């Protein structure tokens with residue numbers, strides 16, 4: 001090895017400039033793939049021995065060296081050397097120190113280009129599945145809170161204006177279904193991640209008798225690459241994972257936004273647990289929903305990682321270009337961000353107290369039953385457009401101070417006292433009976449369906 005210690009130093013005169021090294025080195029962040037890198041090397045070496053490129057002694061001494069490097073990395077005693085550009089060179093350098101003769105053969109028929117794609121796919125396979133499992137845990141929290149909400153109801157909103165009452169369970173499950181799509185999407189992404197690029201070499205395969213199917217099998221991949229050029233330049237799986245996480249982040253952000261509103265004095269729909277809220281350094285009375293605000297804020301960062309990485313990819317010619325090294329930091333950060341956010345939001349939702357009286361008081365505002373009044377007229381044969389107009393005129397009269405809406409409805413010849421009973425507390429929500437709707441009867445059926453959907457996601461994720 002030459003001055004700088006680089007594995008590629010043979011062709012170079014002198015070592016690399018410091019500025020190049022500082023920009024180029026990825027070991028500080030890609031060392032978190034050391035388990036996958038060593039796993040990939042074990043499979044590669046095993047295959048090389050099976051096809052006769054390594055003898056048994058060479059295989060054993062490389063595998064033993066890999067075990068030792070793994071221990072050193074896991075325990076933190078591994079000491080990087082100046083030439084360790086990335087995790088791949090670091091592992092190979094150390095293996096070769098431990099097993100000088102055999103170590104020189106570990107990289108036979110392999111390039112860092114197929115190696116890094118392999119490592120990252122293995123890493124994503126593990127991480128995305130774990131994150132999907134955490135989403136399911138959060139879904140179960142929502143399900144539990146929905147089940148125990150009973151017949152509690154609240155006003156639902158459009159345009160952030162009170163619209164129609166729905167059960168609290170129905171509202172909570174609306175977020176739960178968005179998360180169900182996230183889990184489904186992550187499971188589908190995992191399918192496309194599950195392709196081994198190992199054996200593509202730098203870009204064109206090899207003249208050596210490598211067996212890419214065997215390494216794929218040893219690594220537990222479900223499929224093998226079809227095109228060596230595509231295998232080393234494809235980072236769709238990273239972009240897809242970033243999209244899945246960005247959209248999940250958007251869903252968590254929307255949940256956060258509602259919790260922020262609900263915990264305000266103006267809404268008063270929830271009281272946050274002290275352990276999951278923060279105080280103000282100046283105003284002693286404050287209790288702030290920081291977790292919910294961070295859930296909302298982190299979505300910006302997740303969207304940024306997706307758009308940033310798509311921008312990195314968009315102009316790249318085949319095949320590997322060093323730009324692709326920019327895949328890891330956004331991906332790692334997106335995964336870490338989603339993990340922390342999910343755990344905190346789950347804790348916040350598990351522990352908050354629903355103020356169901358305040359919710360009911362909002363929902364029992366007679367105006368919230370206006371659609372029910374119009375539908376009452378429709379049931380009596382009036383065209384909906386006319387019914388809408390009749391009720392609208394009564395609302396206008398009530399707002400103009402001509403009487404309360406219940407009084408005006410009771411006195412109306414087409415509506416009358418029977419219709420006015422639709423404005424009694426809880427009447428409007430109970431009236432909503434259609435499939436997937438917000439009344440107690442459809443909510444009971446929805447809870448069943450949601451429970452089944454969570455159970456099947458758990459099966460997909462082998463939870």
Ligand code: ARG
Nearest residue numbers: 026030086112113116324325
């Ligand atoms: N550290 C590089 C990355 O993360 C590994 C691949 C480098 N390949 C190369 N031919 N320089 O993408």
